[in-house]
Amino acid sequence: MRKPLWDLAFSLALILSPFGAQAETSSETQATGDLGLVVERATGSVLEIDRSDRAALGRIEGLGDLSHASLTYSPDERYAYVFGRDGGLSKVDLVAQKLVARVVQAGNSIGGAISDDGKLVAVSNYEPGGVKVFDAETLALVADIPMKGKTIGLVDVPGRRFAWAVWDTGEVFLGDFKGDPKVSMIGNAGKNPFDAVITDDAHTYLVGLFGEKGVTAFDLWAEAPQPLHFLTDYGREGEDMPVYKMPHLQSWAFAEGQYALPAVGRHQVLWVDRQSLKQTAATEVAGQPVFIIEQPASPYVWVNFALPDNGKVQVIDSRSHEVVATLEPGAAILHMEFAPRGAEVWMSARDDNKVVIYDTQTREKTGEIAAEAPSGIFFTARAHRSGL
């Protein structure tokens, strides 16, 4: 039924429109592989962009408080699920460029993920703490899992599963939703986990700690995952600086077999061997790292910083651990998103009200797009990656 109807609309356009000759290209923006959304944090809106055309397509409004928002995509790259600070879960249709569903599911939420098969969306909440799981199509509640505190670092795990940690107790949980929901505590990560990530092969769940030094790893391929604590003695010799912004652990997979991690409260990026979990190097950088993100298909990572250094971005070679470039792309660089094959990077310059685009090979600016106080940038290619 569906396709013939669209054909009808299309035929009518051919007949009735003076622009009939252009009809074939009129649906060009509906191929969704190179679309994306930019979170406009102050206005509760997202800006839809076309990555290939380096153009804004439209603005979708009414998404609530997006002052600390993230989002994830459906497998067909048509729908985005936006997790807002106010506990709102909003479903945005990128083809129709509109909000199609919204539930305020908690008082304060921190992020979420979509299951590997695209059927379920899980949200981790601060107030009240816990995890809620929704049907991805209808946003109907599927499971409500109370926790003894704020949940952080929720990620998708293959087999319609999710993992998360609890700030207050340090406990790490694995939820399995393939049949009847089963939730089990798999171990304690340590004091006050502030963020967590899963490696791109879904092998290791890495939990960053705020209440004590170090990071805790869980081998999710093991029958009974055990917490492995590492980086426990970095920075012991000096005084930590105040933390201006909590870093994100969105960086893990390097060909050189390393993790690159932010040193909480320090102007350093720490390098850890993936096999041994030993620190191998530390790179002095321009400020407190916020995001450390791998440039795909390259030896480089890009780093942005907390105040007062958030106008800078540095590029580090993961082989030598040396800073190879320091850029000043704009005022208040909040996020960086790479084209999935690495040819360019888009960066949010919040206080310039624009997104700037750099060629990763020349490291020069190739374009920019106006946006209202932009923060997170999310390309639809994320739909095809585990743990994003």
Added chain:
Amino acid sequence: MRKPLWDLAFSLALILSPFGAQAETSSETQATGDLGLVVERATGSVLEIDRSDRAALGRIEGLGDLSHASLTYSPDERYAYVFGRDGGLSKVDLVAQKLVARVVQAGNSIGGAISDDGKLVAVSNYEPGGVKVFDAETLALVADIPMKGKTIGLVDVPGRRFAWAVWDTGEVFLGDFKGDPKVSMIGNAGKNPFDAVITDDAHTYLVGLFGEKGVTAFDLWAEAPQPLHFLTDYGREGEDMPVYKMPHLQSWAFAEGQYALPAVGRHQVLWVDRQSLKQTAATEVAGQPVFIIEQPASPYVWVNFALPDNGKVQVIDSRSHEVVATLEPGAAILHMEFAPRGAEVWMSARDDNKVVIYDTQTREKTGEIAAEAPSGIFFTARAHRSGL
């Protein structure tokens, strides 16, 4: 201009069609993130499929000789570039479900790739040997690079570059098309390269040899890449069997830090440490391996086989190197394609005229789709990966 026109067509459908209430879902199949094409080798056609719906959407015909065909996708996941045995390069529009351009650019071609920015499509040819580069939008010839023999293993390299090898001479070339085309010979891989791959981080170009034992690696991050020859003495103690089908080297990146490679002419999968390039293990399997493909976000690889064992598929755990499952999904399993996050695998059963779908967790069949003598299966998610 484009979008308003489409809006007009859409509005007309709402006004004029008795099915107006369904208009919102009428464009559902145009989100292109979960589409794919199945090569129908005997009929010169491709079957367009919707991965989420596990359904065929339509058949596109007139693509020439597809008896050994591959294809690649544009960054927006709208267009496929199909490389046919007859030297034909065909551009297929997945939204309109039709052939939009076709050039017969050589007498016999073997495969191709699209540049990281989506601007250029390169084809490696057997007859006459050499590489031709085309504008991805128009298929106009951009560069014609003659070679002293058949070209194999052509891959995209970041920075609008391509690498390939020459069967007759063993030479490996890197072509840079960011400015004026520059083509340089970077080294000799050895006797009769039969296929080559690039790792997913674009770090290492691996060239499989047919005229001598072994595989040759080139570090493409190095200023001056050098050939590193390894696996030079496997199988020395026994007599090789005749090779029924040339294997493909489409498998490289494992969390366990290994390559899994087919032992040419043997019933073995060879494991090589990525850092040391030393063989670490060999797995006895049910036949001569053809494809060894990583199940995304898992410790497993799946293997299919040459005649007479091409009705079997085996699953190997990359940690223990043991076969953990032997499946018989159908008659003449020619190819396997995983959902990008690994939840299921689609397999072509050529002599059953169908594609069978397996859940990767239960390893049980969950669906099938009729297709004419199917061979290669290509999901649009490939658009976002280097080297595919």
